[in-house]
Amino acid sequence: MNTPLILITNDDGIQAAGIQALTRAVAAIGDIYVVAPSGARSGAACAITATMPVTYREIPCHPDYPAQVHLFECSGTPVDCVKLAWDNILPRTPDLLLSGINHGDNASISVHYSGTMGAVFEGCMKDIPSIGLSLYLQRGQRYEEHPVSADTLAAITRLCQHVIERGLPQDVCLNINFPVAETFRGWQVCRQARGRWTAEWASATNPHGLKAYWLTGQFNDLEPEATDTDFAALRAGYASIVPVTIDMTAHSVLQQINELTD
Amino acid sequence: MNTPLILITNDDGIQAAGIQALTRAVAAIGDIYVVAPSGARSGAACAITATMPVTYREIPCHPDYPAQVHLFECSGTPVDCVKLAWDNILPRTPDLLLSGINHGDNASISVHYSGTMGAVFEGCMKDIPSIGLSLYLQRGQRYEEHPVSADTLAAITRLCQHVIERGLPQDVCLNINFPVAETFRGWQVCRQARGRWTAEWASATNPHGLKAYWLTGQFNDLEPEATDTDFAALRAGYASIVPVTIDMTAHSVLQQINELTD
Numbered sequence: 001m002n003t004p005l006i007l008i009t010n011d012d013g014i015q016a017a018g019i020q021a022l023t024r025a026v027a028a029i030g031d032i033y034v035v036a037p038s039g040a041r042s043g044a045a046c047a048i049t050a051t052m053p054v055t056y057r058e059i060p061c062h063p064d065y066p067a068q069v070h071l072f073e074c075s076g077t078p079v080d081c082v083k084l085a086w087d088n089i090l091p092r093t094p095d096l097l098l099s100g101i102n103h104g105d106n107a108s109i110s111v112h113y114s115g116t117m118g119a120v121f122e123g124c125m126k127d128i129p130s131i132g133l134s135l136y137l138q139r140g141q142r143y144e145e146h147p148v149s150a151d152t153l154a155a156i157t158r159l160c161q162h163v164i165e166r167g168l169p170q171d172v173c174l175n176i177n178f179p180v181a182e183t184f185r186g187w188q189v190c191r192q193a194r195g196r197w198t199a200e201w202a203s204a205t206n207p208h209g210l211k212a213y214w215l216t217g218q219f220n221d222l223e224p225e226a227t228d229t230d231f232a233a234l235r236a237g238y239a240s241i242v243p244v245t246i247d248m249t250a251h252s253v254l255q256q257i258n259e260l261t262d
Numbered sequence: 263m264n265t266p267l268i269l270i271t272n273d274d275g276i277q278a279a280g281i282q283a284l285t286r287a288v289a290a291i292g293d294i295y296v297v298a299p300s301g302a303r304s305g306a307a308c309a310i311t312a313t314m315p316v317t318y319r320e321i322p323c324h325p326d327y328p329a330q331v332h333l334f335e336c337s338g339t340p341v342d343c344v345k346l347a348w349d350n351i352l353p354r355t356p357d358l359l360l361s362g363i364n365h366g367d368n369a370s371i372s373v374h375y376s377g378t379m380g381a382v383f384e385g386c387m388k389d390i391p392s393i394g395l396s397l398y399l400q401r402g403q404r405y406e407e408h409p410v411s412a413d414t415l416a417a418i419t420r421l422c423q424h425v426i427e428r429g430l431p432q433d434v435c436l437n438i439n440f441p442v443a444e445t446f447r448g449w450q451v452c453r454q455a456r457g458r459w460t461a462e463w464a465s466a467t468n469p470h471g472l473k474a475y476w477l478t479g480q481f482n483d484l485e486p487e488a489t490d491t492d493f494a495a496l497r498a499g500y501a502s503i504v505p506v507t508i509d510m511t512a513h514s515v516l517q518q519i520n521e522l523t524d
Contacts, residue, residue: 040312040313042312042313043309043310043311043312044307044309045306045308045309045310045341045380046308046374046375047306047307047309047375047377048307048375048477049305050302050304050477051302051304053466053468053474053475053476054474054476055472055473055474055475056475079375080477084463084475086462088463088465088475111510112308112380113308113341121374125371125458125459126458159522162522162524166522169512169515169518171456171512172515172519174519175510186523190516191509191513192509199349200349201345201346201349203350204315210317212315212317213315213316213317213318213350214315215310215311215312215342241523242510242511243515243518243519244510244511244512245511245512246374248373248437248454248504248507249505249507250431250433250507251453253431253434253505254451254453256431257430257431257434257436257505260421260424260425260428260503261421261424261449261451261503262424
């Protein structure tokens with residue numbers, strides 16, 4: 001068997017500590033191509049750059065990446081990175097796509113806004129086994145001060161080896177979130193919690209006298225008593241794994257919706 | 263019962279013919295608030311503006327909108343529009359959110375890239391009955407030359423009335439696509455087709471000698487023989503309705519994924 005080809009991206013950009021830690025964690029188990037945004041693309045979701053051209057360039061060497069890694073930075077979104085890698089950069093079909101480690105969680109409904117997970121969905125649409133990884137930092141916590149622990153990184157390496165060997169079900173990818181913790185307590189496979197963001201805007205008058213709004217917000221877990229959700233796993237100190245499908249059809253209500261068309 | 267409150271947005275911007283036609287189609291059945299991007303945001307998906315401030319302004323009158331409509335344009339993404347409307351603009355909880363009519367389809371996996379549907383997901387996360395509407399134009403076709411027909415608009419009005427009266431299931435919204443057609447043939451409730459975009463980049467050397475890439479691509483329906491998908495409905499001349507869930511959990515494979523964590 002050839003050495004596995006692993007494509008790595010993120011939405012925090014190539015300089016982020018999370019993607020560098022992730023790259024080091026899997027550098028020994030594959031040929032690594034990192035194709036990541038040139039800077040922060042937080043909240044990019046599955047956005048594509050539809051109206052502007054995108055550029056990318058190879059970075060021959062970088063002090064924070066292992067020497068054997070093929071490293072590229074791209075002007076576009078995380079999804080653009082995967083599409084560019086697929087069509088123009090990778091020498092063959094990758095055996096695994098990793099996105100992250102995001103500086104901040106992507107649990108519950110945040111899966112929809114996440115550029116980290118956008119790249120993962122794009123990989124899944126291309127039939128690449130694809131995994132997003134995110135760290136659940138509290139507001140004000142920085143990744144650099146609460147990095148993912150060494151044994152957590154070792155658990156990531158093992159999980160990646162299993163996914164390379166066994167693959168993932170068709171149209172399914174993984175949304176993984178880690179709690180801030182000194183040691184790795186274990187995995188919990190779970191479902192996406194129901195949640196709601198509220199109080200989402202802070203405003204200020206800008207220097208031109210115009211009121212301007214910054215996104216902020218308070219996340220509310222709508223199922224705080226549930227034990228089978230991603231947030232329940234995180235609260236209990238476990239790493240959550242939500243298998244996510246790119247088929248968004250609500251199959252169970254097809255008949256019910258049919259009645260609306262009378 | 264109060265007059266229903268209807269929030270309308272899109273990803274083509276407030277000047278687009280599609281949102282103007284949609285607004286006229288429902289102006290008689292509700293109090294209408296249009297809060298839409300100031301220009302094109304195609305491919306914005308669920309992107310939020312995370313690093314920059316967002317602004318909006320009311321437009322007191324506009325020749326292409328009915329006089330009684332409350333009209334706002336926003337510098338942000340479609341999701342930003344819904345969040346701003348919710349927190350800062352609307353006088354009460356809306357009874358219906360409409361997004362579109364998009365100039366181009368959002369069937370199959372394009373649901374993931376769609377700014378039109380991004381706004382719909384945001385509405386659904388806020389428990390607003392939410393519907394995205396898109397017109398399946400072939401490459402080179404323009405909405406203005408192939409507008410949605412008058413009887414299609416009448417069917418939209420009827421469907422909106424039903425949804426206002428009966429609501430939608432929890433965490434479910436609708437992704438509707440219309441074929442280009444002289445008359446309305448009917449609705450088909452269906453599932454999202456499996457599909458794949460290929461050959462996604464066109465390149466050219468820019469004036470600075472740098473190779474630049476524009477997104478393009480060829481869509482391939484991976485289930486051309488299926489009769490229960492959105493593309494099958496469109497090919498047969500029907501308007502497709504896919505009920506879409508914001509719970510992306512692949513519930514049927516939870517146990518299978520558990521085996522990866524040994």
